[in-house]
Amino acid sequence: MTKKELPLKVFLLAVAGLMAPVAISASPGTESAIAQSSRENNFVAGGIVTDSNGDPLLGVSVLVVGSNAGTTTGLDGEFKINVKKNDRLRFSYVGYNTVEMTASENMKVEMSEDNRLLSEVIVTGVAKGTSREKLAFNVEKVQNSALKEVTGTSVASTLAGKMPGIKVLPTTGNPNDEPIIQLRGALSFASTGQPLIIVDGIVTSGSLNDINMEDVENIEVIKGAAAASFYGSKAAAGVISITTKRGSSLENGKIDVTFKSEVGTSWVGFMPERTTAHGHVVDAAGNITSVIENDGIWDNKYDMSHDSYDDFFGHRLFTTNTLGISGRSASGDVNYYVSIQNTLNPGVIKKLKGVNRTSFRSNLEAKLSRTVTLTTSNMFVRKKSDNRNINFDDIFYADPNADFNAPNIDGTPYKINPNTVSTRNNPNPLYTFENSRAEGHSYRYLGLYALRYRPIEWLSLNANYSLDFSNSYSYYLSPKGNLKVSSPDGTDRELGSISTSSWNNFKHNLEIGALFSKSFGDFNTTLKLQYLYEDDKYKSVYGAGSKLAVSGMDNISLELANPETLDINSNGNRIVSNSYTAVFQGDYNGEYMLDALIRRDGASVIGNDDMWNTYYRISAAWNIAKTFKLPYINYLKPRVSYGTAGILPAYGAKYETYSMSAGSLYGASQMGNSKLKAALSRELEIGLDIKFLDRFDVALTYSHKRNTDLPYVMAVSGITGFSYQNVNLGEFFAKSYEVTVNANILNSNDFSWNVTGTWDRLTQRVGDLGRPDFQSGNLYINSNERYGKLYGTKFARSLDEVRTHKDIKPGQTAEDLFTINNYGYVVRKDRIGTTEESHMYVLDEKGNNKKVYLGNMNPDFNLNLTNTLFWKNFTFYFTMSWQQGGMLFNNTKMYMSFAGRNAALWDQSEKPWAARKSYSYTNQHPTESFMEDASFLKMREIALNYHFTRKQFQRIGIKFIDGIKLGVIGRNLFTITKFSGPDPETRTIESGVLNGIETPKYPSDIRTVTGTITIEF
């Protein structure tokens, strides 16, 4: 409220206040009785209303329950009202839970924020900010408590476990890397379309990791075309929309300064178990030799007084410091938010520095005149990352007791060949780190400049221009003279190699729009018309060479490399798109809602024959509880929405191309496709929103997607001279059921308990592929079958499974050759109990290893639970996730098994002698041995915070501090799972397909405990 509005409000209140005596005086017959009663029972109740931080709340509605009498709180949160003895007062305020208390003279009313679903205002995918109550489709919003109590380390990690229908799948644990985000499943059987990222209304092209979570006011998520049509040809995989702070909710003339520091430690949560036994000959001196014992049994124990994992992984210091200032001018015409944040996330590997990111933000909203408003958002991020990396085989394959810190023969640190029995010449990873340089430096500017002109009450015109500019530079140097693992004495040394790369991305958008918003009686209407131009340019150069001129790590110039070894290339692309959108929203008294949208989209990456597509949405909802009085039901809204959205082809997919390299034109590679289209997603979404008992919000949503014209790289006839062509084919279905329950279980002055539970179940099905069935690794993609089926080889347990074995000669039977061993597996009779004993595989009719169905990679369901408990000034918060089902191929375990390192398959040392098997038996790798159930229960976030309020500081004479919050935060503190790999949630993309595999890599199960302090003044 501005100062100008205050006299008006005071006047209205005065008028309202006068009405009661006027009304009373109009009833002369009762005057004396009332006067008598008033004298006995009437008194002036009063007090102060504050938020949970102790800050006074202005404009809170105070009503006497059961009457029309009421007032509002003033600037200092104070109120006074005439009441009768035992009257109860109801305090209500937008965004806060309603409080009822018995009236008294010195009331202290503390109101907590209302985190429930239906009170939220949604701005994504709609013509203008709309209350969820009036929404005819599903838009998720990360709750304020989640953002406040455990500010995520990134947008992606913040989203994990917060809403149904979203999967955030880490690809690695490297702080440089970003996870895969899936909204209501995959877009296609052949690609992993990622959601469209919008920041303050800007359709961006850069990394989500660049967003400083302390700047984030809220995050909204659209999961499918039924809501995403507003974003047209880029939105079939959903939309993540981030709104940053800009001080718009502050009182006039107020400036808030917040300093937050978070310091803690990160460490690796789970490492795959290695065998601590080996099968090598130990010589007289007790040294392990490279010779394998005749029995080939891994039952000789390593001296495990030293663990190589400990040399490599460690606790690392994680810090984040943020200074934010938000303010509002005395006139209320200007509000702003500026911040600076530095985050150092070194990861969990010793010697690596991880990522050091500094971000700056400056947001402003200013009324230039009565009708013109200027809005700007500016973000600048500088990021420095340590890109030194190793092949993680070097740690997974290493001797379990290898001493990575031992010196080399020449006395330099980190012995290049730390392993005695490791078979693959894996170098010491610490030597690699110590003797290489690799850094990345990136800079990003994201800016929005928006002018809004509102000449009349019902019309608003806007012009927005935005920029998203990124620049990155990186280099890698492996210097000349490094030791070779094959020559640890230094006789033969590395010749050195160097590479450097640089790229920049410039995206700018221009949006021009008009918003018509007018009520006709109870009929509220909004119409938005919008034109959007988007232009995204990318350019890169890369150079690499080897055989360096000098040793040492001081020089990172490409000039070091022998010119004959230089490999230089450059690349670039530009995507231009235009769109015209009209969206209509209407409701009748908040009872019946209707939404209709049409968008015409054109993009340069679509085939030249027709670059334009039309997308649309039609949605409707009915608040039944407004039409019929329903007991206990505050709100009951069935809704239905049907919409379309697309996914653009990748840049270059439509062109006919000739490949070039090193000064030569090589030949045709890609056949052009002038008919290439954007993939199309059609989604029907049906839902029911219920609010009952004033405490529970429930959202039930069913969605059915049909995606067609899917992007696919198709081989073409070889004789054309081309290898492949990008085409559209196939259909893909995704059906999801989602439930969100938000309950304000308890709410009193001192204690409040909010619980949010979400559940979802997703089934995906391949429709008509439009091409023969195919495989991607273990994933079989078959027409008209459920998506996610994993197949692989399996050990035989019955003689019936090996009857086609090629060793069975005419006249012989399987029984003549094979038998079942003491583990229940089929083996050759003549080898049982020998060092040559080995499993037989399940065979097909031709005697080849049969690929059998081993499970589906998609989970049966996901369940998330978020709890927030307030007790006095304490807040206890946690988010847990449970994934039930979903098979995952444990590639790390398989690779370790290849190298004789996996404990479960190789270690025989604890078994009775008769049960021990030689490596002919243990060194076998059917798919089934590594296909594991990836069900898990994960504690994603847990926090305990204590809030010292302004009042507490005032009591001790400190007036300039508004509050201090102290807290302890744990992230990913435990995972309960039977999956024996590093993380049941991680996934790997191979050839663009998420195919149910994890691979040996930087482990992603990283645990963090931090302490935070937030000072507000």
Place this chain on the structure above:
Amino acid sequence: MKLKIFLLSLIAVAVSSCDDYFSGMDIKNEYQPDINTVMSDASQYPSLLSGICSSYWGTLLGYGNEAIWPLGTNSDQFAPGAGNFNLKTWSYYDGMEKPEIDNSSETAAFPKAIWYDFYGMINTLKNILAAIENGAVYTESNEDANYKILSNTYFLMGCVYTEMALMFDQCFIITEETDMTSITADNLSKAAQTQAIALDYLDRCIKICNEKGNFNNLDGLFPNRTMATGDKLRQLASFMAARCLAYFPRTKEETSLVDWNKVAAYASDALQEDIIATLPNNDYGQWTLVQNTAKTGGWARIGMRILSMMCPDDPNAKWPLPRDFDSSSTIPELTSPDRRLKTDFDYTPEQRSPAGTSFSGYTNYSPYSLNRFNDYATDGNGDEYLYTKTESDLIYAEALLNTGNITEAVRIINNTREGRGDLHDITASSSKDDAMRALYYERFVECGFPYPATPFYDRRRTPIDDFQLTSRSFRQLPVPYYELKTYGLESYTFGGEADADSRYEF
């Protein structure tokens, strides 16, 4: 008024600075040209030919071509330690029943990858020839130098069709006159027709070289200036034509039908130097099977069949290795009258199987690594071989043997047999059969390692039964399944029971 002027100025500045800042949707691909862009400028043809030379080299030697490496193990020249590229599928051991090629997968790289590579080259070459036929003129110093483009294009067209004729039983023949839109299944031609078109292109190259003399050829073709002059180009074309004729037979019976006089005519004017890329050279450095038989850590080895041939009196030189060969021990160092056992190969028992535990190739692994043709293997520096002068000479020697000139043939054979192997068992008075056996022995030891297809061609055509491909080995490649499917044809294949031959069960 001031405001209006300000706004007008702002608009003027904005409009004048908008050139290229805003764009229409017709975006040109500036980093990968299309065919029209490439072919419209004749001055780009040398670059295209340079690219084809590099592609040809990479196709024959590169690791990406899973069609070539199996030829090296199918012919027992190499033995794989690990299962990479399914090489173990084709490596023979005692009692093995070799399978047929699985030609039922549209994505399997074998034999699809090489088919695509060859047609990629053919189409570019065809486009160059068609452009010149339509009037494109390549000039040097303002003079028509189309003969350079034509001679090199014909040569490369001949090279590619030679290899296709040697490998595949059928091909689509695409020339500068082919209408690509009218191709049907009926255009599939037998290998003999492919051979004919290959020879035709090579003859056209030789003709131009003879007419133009020893001209300075284009830059950037085969490495080490091995195509630098008209004479060198002619010799290469002659060598290729000799290969095309001599290596074409699929069986020893077909070998007897070869026109050896014609082979002799070509081979007499063939290579005078080895065709080598001296690395480092980014365009020619390939990760080859040869490189992977390097002394340290290599997972492919010298086939035991070669070692058995070279060590006839050593009982440890076993081939085929028994299936139950003791996996925890290895074959002791062998003895051979041939000096090359010690110079060309390294005994590396420390890499015995299972060297670690993932190498389960003990049934066909050998303890010998290659110590020749792989000096680039360690650090990417040195010579990478494709064809050698010895190979060219031995084709000529074989033609001489088959046309009655044993004396000259033996002289050529002994260049390496005596000169490098210190073997003195073949003389001018030796029988043709003995000389032929010695010739193939030399071919396996001297020519079988650089390009893994060469020993495959030799083993299927050799008249020496002991040297023949083992029973059930495929002797040529089928048209890949994907191509057959595209043209509505049934899948077929080679190898397995269809190629069983009791004469070659070892």
